[in-house]
Amino acid sequence: MKEIEFWFSIGSTYTYLSVTRIAEVARETGATFSWQPFSVRRIMREMDNVPFPPSKQVKVDYMWRDIERRAQDYGFTAKVPAPYPLGKFDLANCVAVLAMQEGWCEDYVRATYRRWFVDGQEAGSEPNLSQTLEEIGQNVARVLERAGDLDIEAAYVEQTDRAQRAGIFGSPSYIVDGEVFWGDDRLEDAVVWAKKSG
């Protein structure tokens, strides 16, 4: 079965669902995922896509309720509305880029999302960031310094360029065998595609 690329931005609300359940999906189906952080915010800005303007409050209200219901169906909790939008979006995701390079991406992203959606602590800001890093055994000072380095920023830009070239415009997205699947509710479709693709 082909590996599935899991493209995400910390800051996306629906991404909470995928981040939290993806390990169980992998266990149950045998699917494997490579975690790929990028900036959905940059891509949406370039598309003039404003996710939640005031005129769309009814849609925002629906989104939180939908996330709450889906989380319950999956067997976990979402305290909604979670703090939104993130003040430190890029920092949260630059840490994920560093984590990807060093092999602790999944642990970091799942833990920071749990603090955000269960404990109500904004991802990318304090106390979420430091407490998450401590929880997963990373040195806070080292990570915060490295996450600001130019090579990490360059890798973040490159990840976002790659996502854009692949046709990604939202988070979470899955890519397998050249097919893009957008949204937590397409995770199972991506797994089926991976099985078909051998």
Added chain:
Amino acid sequence: MKEIEFWFSIGSTYTYLSVTRIAEVARETGATFSWQPFSVRRIMREMDNVPFPPSKQVKVDYMWRDIERRAQDYGFTAKVPAPYPLGKFDLANCVAVLAMQEGWCEDYVRATYRRWFVDGQEAGSEPNLSQTLEEIGQNVARVLERAGDLDIEAAYVEQTDRAQRAGIFGSPSYIVDGEVFWGDDRLEDAVVWAKKSG
């Protein structure tokens, strides 16, 4: 099991999926649906929600591919891209309002969507509209005259007002027991909710 309200606008692309598979879902699950046409276009305009501006072409391309894939998974065909947007959106839906009052709504909507998404004939326009009405045994001249009457227009406005008050902002949407479910991919969730609600 509580009846599920199925809110739709002819002109919505994803609505093709629900319209085409809802009868089978009803058969398999025992769910019942009341078909409720409304103007998603009016509601989106009032939300400043432009579904497919040029800056979002990548999202449009994804949408067609997603619909094509989902239709295949469900076991039917979608020839994409279908003609879009509809030139006669309101006429297509006023005929649906009349059909709702007279009891032939599901037959009309399914047939006009099939001609739109399989034969490439725009819904609400000729030859789709007349051929659809003939196919389902309706007198074309009578229906076209009635669909333009003031009471049908008023009922269309009232349907849209009801949808808006219920928190609907997109098509297809399902309402059961006060819960709104948006999107063809939430049809199964609505059925589960209907079963829980007794």
